[in-house]
Amino acid sequence: MGSVRRAAVADMFYPGEAGALAAAVDAYLAAAEPEPAETALPKALIVPHAGFVYSGPVAASAYRRIAPLRDRIRRVVLLGPSHRVPFRGIAATRADAYASPLGTVMIDRAAVDRALAVPGVGILDEAHGPEHSLEVHLPFLQRTLGSFSLVPLVVGAAPPETVAAVLEALWDGPETLIVVSTDLSHYHDYETAQRIDGTTAAAIRNFDVQGIGDDQACGRVPLKGLLHLARKRGMRISEVDRRNSGDTAGSRDRVVGYGSWVLYEADDIRPRDESDTEAVDLSAHGDTLLAIARGAIGHGLRGGGSPEPGAHEDALRAPCATFVTLKRHGTLRGCIGSILAHRPLGDDVAHNAYGAAFSDPRFPRLDESEIEGLHAHISVLSAPSPIVFASEEDLLAKIRPGTDGLVLRHGHYRGVFLPAVWKQLKTPEAFLTRLKLKAGLPADYWSADIVMEHFTATTPAEGAVGERE
Structure with missing residues (x-):
């Protein structure tokens, strides 16, 4: 074996002795909810990275969902933010393995080379040495998956599109799991943190990259990159746990938020319940x-x-x-x-x-x-859901006249039409053309980077505002 990146935060973020560490992780996993019956198999996780006593139960709620994949996953692409070393881009490492008290995990050098071919990715061992945002996930992955190879990437200042490009280069098939490491808000009182983290959770649920501000998640850059690609791929996302340190092991006057989400491929999704796709009847x-x-x-x-x-x-x-x-x-x-x-x-x-x-x-x-x-x-409104399409003609064929509201996003351009607009615009062609104009784009504009989402709506109330009709 060549060079090994040694554990840097053992006995600080988690137990440093192998037996105690294995017992702690197993206890967190045993207490977590199992994957619901007849659900799809996860492709990606969003998980927190604080000390185990604080975020371990929340992280376990996501890792428990990949337990059925123990014999399927052979590679984990792990991305987390840099807390100690400022730099631009995405940092790979020259190391051949990552170590935890539970043993070493070999790095997939061929996959790292694929990542290095993406502009903005380079070697920076200094970013890996002290960084905890990747290390704290190794024990959970080791106890859940057993044998696997690792592609560890520390993310510095980078646009979400760069992160998305790296993920796309490494996406591969069901043998590859994507893990993005991030905590949520930092050092607010309990009620403020709940409000901020609720807003962040809504943005994550709706793949809204612009809805995640600089103070909402320390791993916002890799998080936004994953959401950018997930929306493009038409993935489904499910929140499995969200708490803060005031709910686990800390006081409530100055808390850190944690959340876990699981993402599923568009072609590996069970049919949704009616409540998932339709607006609530009120x-x-x-x-x-x-x-x-x-x-x-x-x-x-x-x-x-x-x-x-x-x-x-x-x-x-x-x-x-x-x-x-x-x-x-x-x-x-x-x-x-x-x-x-x-x-x-x-x-x-x-x-x-x-x-x-x-x-x-x-x-x-x-x-x-x-x-x-x-x-x-x-x-x-129901929650917006991505529309996966290959061309403008394909998009038009998938729009449901009289039913769909649409959200168009393209760079800083954005437009929304409620389903009620179908009363004036009767065809998908007219609906889409007018939506482009509302977003500030030319009527005949088209780009493969346009993102479309659809939703439904109910009208539980309408009536006169004043006393007189």
Whole structure:
């Protein structure tokens, strides 16, 4: 055996004695939820990398899901952020193996060479020596998979597209597992961390690379790279655990957030339940939602600002994405909404109703004199799901007229159409053309890098905003 990258954080982040370490990992795995029956087999994991007493239970929740793959996975591509050595690009190592107290794992040099062929990837052993974001995953992988080879990559300052290019070069088949190492928010109080991490989780769930800010995840660069490629490949993602150090072994005044997600290939996905693909039916709560919208608009007309979070019944506390459309005598008067579910349904309706009345840049602020004849339409959206297509013609064939809302993303261009727009635009060609224009692109523009997502929507509430119809 050639050079070995020795363990740097044993006895600090995890037990340094082999027997104690194996027992600790096995206990975390035994306490984790197993993979649900009849589910697909994971292709990629997003897992945290703190000391085991803090993030071990959360990491185990993802590693437990790959237990059925012990005889299938032969290579692990492991990416994590650099905490100690600042650099640009992605760093491979000259080492031939990585060591933990449980033994050594050989590095797949041929796969490393493939990574080195990608612009932005180079050798930087100094980035690997002290770095814990990769090392802490070895014991979990060793106990879960047994024998495998490793492609360890430390990620510095790099665009997500570079990370995605490396992952694509190493993706291969079912014998290869991708693991991205990241923690979430750092050193906020418990409630603030929950709010920030909830927003990050919504962005991850919706493959929203732009929705993950610099202070939301220390491993945001490799995370964004994986999400960029996963969206392109039409993958499905499932959150399996999310907590913070205040839930595990720390105090609640200054916490670090942790989450675990599992990603599945588009062609290895079980059929989703109805609840996964369709917007939630909340028609029984329509009157309440309409009252919330009226209250937010009335609050603004009295000089108030954007509504504060409110107390809602249980059905309206779950995170939901909504749009509120205002029409006066049948003519559009404002429309504001959320594509990502990132706050309670009741709060989202209040925020978007206020925004439609007072913050839509296409219209002046709503005036008291406009209440007569003003109607609100509240739409509740399902989570957006990527559309996998080979060409514009293929995309048009996959759009469902009258059913699909669409999100178009291309660089900084972005456009959204609700399913209600089908009332004016009857064909997929007209729908897509107008969506391009709304996003700021030419009507005949096309690029293989365009990303499309579809969603459905229900309208549980619509009615007059004022007392008079």
